[in-house]
Structure formats: C-alpha cells, structure tokens
Amino acid sequence: MTPLDRLIRRLITQDGPMPVSLYMTLALQHPRYGYYRQAAPIGLAGDFVTAPEVSQVFGELIGLWMATVWAGAQRPGNSIMCEAGPGRGVLLSDALRAIRQALPDFEASTTLHLVESSETLRAQQAEALSPLAPTWHDSVEDLPEGPLFLIANEFLDALPVTQFIYTADGWRERMIGLDAENQLLFIPGTAPATSAAANGLGLPNEAAVGDIHEVQPGVLSFVREIATRIAQHHGAALLIDYGENSPFGHSTLRGIRSHRIINPLTNAGDSDLTVDVDFRAVRQVARSAGAIVQGPVGMGPFLHALGVETRRTALTKVADAKRAAVVDQAIDRLLDPDRMGKIFKVLAIAAPSSGSLPGFSS
Numbered sequence: 102m103t104p105l106d107r108l109i110r111r112l113i114t115q116d117g118p119m120p121v122s123l124y125m126t127l128a129l130q131h132p133r134y135g136y137y138r139q140a141a142p143i144g145l146a147g148d149f150v151t152a153p154e155v156s157q158v159f160g161e162l163i164g165l166w167m168a169t170v171w172a173g174a175q176r177p178g179n180s181i182m183c184e185a186g187p188g189r190g191v192l193l194s195d196a197l198r199a200i201r202q203a204l205p206d207f208e209a210s211t212t213l214h215l216v217e218s219s220e221t222l223r224a225q226q227a228e229a230l231s232p233l234a235p236t237w238h239d240s241v242e243d244l245p246e247g248p249l250f251l252i253a254n255e256f257l258d259a260l261p262v263t264q265f266i267y268t269a270d271g272w273r274e275r276m277i278g279l280d281a282e283n284q285l286l287f288i289p290g291t292a293p294a295t296s297a298a299a300n301g302l303g304l305p306n307e308a309a310v311g312d313i314h315e316v317q318p319g320v321l322s323f324v325r326e327i328a329t330r331i332a333q334h335h336g337a338a339l340l341i342d343y344g345e346n347s348p349f350g351h352s353t354l355r356g357i358r359s360h361r362i363i364n365p366l367t368n369a370g371d372s373d374l375t376v377d378v379d380f381r382a383v384r385q386v387a388r389s390a391g392a393i394v395q396g397p398v399g400m401g402p403f404l405h406a407l408g409v410e411t412r413r414t415a416l417t418k419v420a421d422a423k424r425a426a427v428v429d430q431a432i433d434r435l436l437d438p439d440r441m442g443k444i445f446k447v448l449a450i451a452a453p454s455s456g457s458l459p460g461f462s463s
C-alpha cells in the first residue's frame with residue numbers, strides 16, 4: 102500500500118465516499134505523493150511511451166504543421182507557441198528543429214510557453230529546451246494574449262474525470278468508498294446527479310442501469326479557453342489523444358504501470374491514471390466558443406497526409422542498415438492501425454478564417 106493509498110482510505114473514513122475526480126486529482130497531482138510530482142514516468146524505463154518518444158518524425162511533422170498554419174495566418178508577430186503537458190520536452194525539440202529549417206522566421210515571431218504541473222518534469226523540460234528560454238505556466242488561462250499555436254499530446258487523458266452511473270433511481274455521481282475489508286470500491290452516490298454537474302453538456306436521456314457517463318470538466322474548461330483565444334486572436338491547436346468521437350457508456354478509467362493496464366484503485370500515486378477523451382464534447386465546446394474544428398482523424402492517416410513517408414525515406418537513406426531498421430520500426434509503430442495509428446486521434450481547433458488545415462482534407 103502506498104502512502105497515498107493510506108491517505109485516501111483515511112479521507113474516506115473521515116468524510117465518506119470520494120468522487121472519482123477527487124481520487125484522480127490526488128493520485129496524479131497530490132503535492133507530495135502524486136504520480137506526476139514524484140516519478141519520471143515517461144519512456145522505456147518508465148510506465149508508458151508516447152509518440153514523440155517513439156520517433157523524432159512525430160515532433161518534426163507536428164512542428165511543420167504548426168509552421169504551415171502560422172504561415173497561412175499571415176505570419177503574425179507576437180505569436181504564442183505553447184505545449185500543454187510537454188513531458189520530457191522531446192516533441193518540442195524535434196518540432197522546433199524542423200521549423201527552424203523550413204521557416205526560419207517563425208522563431209523570431211513567437212515566444213515559447215509551457216503548461217506543466219509537475220516540478221520534476223519542468224526540470225527535465227528546462228534541460229531539453231534551455232536555449233529556447235520557455236516560460237512555464239500552471240494553466241492556459243495564464244498565457245499572454247496573442248495568436249495561439251498550441252499542441253497537446255497525451256495531455257487531456259490525464260485530466261480528472263467525473264463519472265455518473267445510471268441506477269434504478271436515475272443518474273448518480275460515481276464515487277469511491279471502502280468495503281468491510283478496507284478495500285476501495287466504486288459505489289453510486291446517494292444524491293441525484295444533475296445536468297449542471299455534467300458541466301452544461303447534460304446527461305444522456307436514454308440509458309440502461311449500470312451505464313456510466315464520463316465528463317472531464319478540466320478538458321472542457323481547457324478547450325473553452327484555447328478556442329476562445331484562437332477565435333479572438335487567431336492561431337490553431339492540435340489535440341492528440343486516445344478517445345472517440347462519442348461518449349463511451351462505460352468507465353474508461355485505468356491505471357498504467359510498467360507498460361501494463363492495472364486496476365485504477367490500486368497503487369495510487371505510484372501508477373499513471375488515464376481515461377479516453379470524449380472528442381464529441383471537445384468539438385461541441387470549441388464550436389460554441391466560436392472556433393472551427395477539424396477531426397478527429399486517426400494518427401496514422403494524419404501522419405500519412407503530412408508526408409511521413411517522404412520523411413522516412415530521407416532518414417533511412419542516410420542511415421546504415423541497422424539504424425534504418427530501427428527508424429522504420431519506430432515509424433511503423435506510429436502508423437500501424439493495430440498499435441498507435443488508429444487508437445490515437447488528432448483534432449484541430451482553428452480560427453473561423455482559417456482555410457482547410459493540413460492533414461484533415463480527406
């Protein structure tokens with residue numbers, strides 16, 4: 102049992118069952134024991150590997166996407182380049198290297214901003230990105246105003262989820278309580294859940310007993326904020342995550358430890374917690390903030406449309422056979438529909454005056 106497992110049991114004993122969102126907040130963000138505060142989670146030696154960690158091609162193509170959209174927006178000065186949840190800073194280093202070659206004016210017209218909650222990861226980002234003098238923020242609300250070019254890869258899935266469960270008495274918030282053996286378990290709350298609790302998007306009218314509806318309030322406020330800024334000042338955002346273009350009807354909350362899925366109610370603070378992103382809700386919120394939305398499309402087709410095969414050829418041509426095979430395998434992992442190519446989705450938010458965005462045409 103981790104120190105956080107003990108703390109959570111104590112809180113439930115004192116105060117009664119705990120909302121799933123509070124459990125997820127404590128497990129990931131507790132100032133002392135939270136997963137992102139203490140661990141070095143990302144990479145082969147950590148708990149999970151992300152797309153930028155698989156191949157440099159990912160960050161390079163994302164960088165070129167940003168620069169192309171920036172050029173299409175008449176190259177605004179005072180632009181804000183922001184990554185939310187930059188992990189070890191790999192994506193941005195690859196992206197900015199590619200941008201520097203393709204569009205050297207970009208860097209002089211933008212300042213670099215990072216939204217990151219983990220002190221451990223801020224230190225790693227500082228090291229990876231030191232020549233670029235980034236500024237760190239706790240939230241997108243703290244960003245300066247200006248045309249916003251934002252990327253978030255595997256960020257939204259880490260924001261706390263509120264769950265509702267349909268019971269014989271209607272919708273209830275799904276809570277975490279303790280059984281007679283002092284083990285954590287999911288239980289329905291006692292008070293009826295309201296649509297207000299579902300953050301204005303409403304709870305499904307039709308449901309069967311046992312159905313679960315998930316809402317990520319932090320995702321909705323994040324999307325509302327960036328979409329409002331983009332609609333007002335121009336810019337674009339690329340959100341990449343696992344999820345679907347519909348609500349799920351079941352719980353997608355899971356623990357991840359050493360590259361395996363585990364019970365989310367074990368190892369609090371010592372394992373990652375993650376949910377699938379409801380891209381339909383993201384689209385709804387971004388549109389009502391006045392922005393346009395494209396996607397979600399699968400990551401494989403998106404990278405194909407951005408020219409991943411041309412980049413593959415350029416990289417393998419100059420490598421020896423052994424290195425070329427490594428490059429090939431990594432790119433295949435990103436594209437393969439059975440691995441990362443289909444589960445991961447890409448969604449773009451842009452200003453109403455933007456033309457069609459690269460990667461979303463077909």
Ligand code: SAH
Binds near residue numbers: 217222253256259260
């Ligand atoms: N984008 C990176 C890392 C993904 S892991 C990659 O692709 O490799 C999730 C990242 O989001 C981590 O950097 C984590 O510390 C950060 N994060 C999670 N919740 C956050 C929050 N509420 N506010 C700011 N950053 C957060």
